[in-house]
Structures are given as C-alpha cells and as structure tokens.
Amino acid sequence: MTASATIARAPQHLQALERANEVRLARAELKRQVAAGQLDAAEIVLECPPEVEGMSVSDLLMSQRRWGRTRCRKFLATLPLAENKTIGSMTDRQRRALAGRLEGDAAAVEDALLAGALWVARG
Numbered sequence: 001m002t003a004s005a006t007i008a009r010a011p012q013h014l015q016a017l018e019r020a021n022e023v024r025l026a027r028a029e030l031k032r033q034v035a036a037g038q039l040d041a042a043e044i045v046l047e048c049p050p051e052v053e054g055m056s057v058s059d060l061l062m063s064q065r066r067w068g069r070t071r072c073r074k075f076l077a078t079l080p081l082a083e084n085k086t087i088g089s090m091t092d093r094q095r096r097a098l099a100g101r102l103e104g105d106a107a108a109v110e111d112a113l114l115a116g117a118l119w120v121a122r123g
Contacts, residue, residue, distance in 0.1 A: 026051035031063035042099035045087060053088025057081060057098070075101070 009015070030052065033039040041060055044052060052060070061072045076083055079097055081090075090098070 023051050023054070027055055031059075034060070034063045035065055037065070040102075042102040045090070045095050045099045045102070048087055048090075048095070053086065055087050056084050057087060057090075058083040060087065 010018070030039065030044065030049075034041055034044070041064055044060060045057075057076065058069075058072050061067050061075065062069065073083065079094075079101060081094060081098065085094075
C-alpha cells in the first residue's frame, strides 16, 4: 500500500460560511467606496465583479450618497428593471441601459447644481 498525503479540508458548511463572509466583506467595502465617490455605480454594473453578482440593483443604487428607497424606486420605474433584480442576472442590454441612465442622471445633477450656482451668483 502506498502512502498518500491527504489534505484535511473543512466541512462543506464551514467552507460555505467562509465564502459567504468573504463576499459580505467585499460588498461592504464596495458600498463604502461607492458612498465615498471612489467608485461609480455605473462602472460596477458594467464590469460586474464576482462579489456583486448576487447583489440586488437597489442595494447598489442605495449605497450612493443621497439615494434612498424612494429615489431608487422612481429611478428604476423609468427602466424595465425590478428592484430585486440581481446584478449578475442582468442582460448586457440591461447593464448598458442602467449604466447609461446612471451617467445621464449624474450629468443632470451637475447641470442643476451649476445652474443653481449661476442663479445665486446673479441674484
């Protein structure tokens, strides 16, 4: 009989818990970066890193500054997307539509802020 080295592996449920914790921590860090403005939600939607595949669109949108449930619902009402749709299950067309709408929305906010600043300067 030949001696073979066996690698002791943790039971499956412990491996699953470890993987779930890794994903949870990665998502929390991602949400912090989005809230701080270091990452753009549109980029995340287009790139779809593995740790966000199971994350809902509304969770990602609400991690942005000044995005609550109501703004998220109103925003998603303009697109044919459900709030609980996961980022990993989105089609390429849905990704591009959502990312384009997010980038357009950010431009509109910047224009409104600029217009408000000009109005205050004139007044």
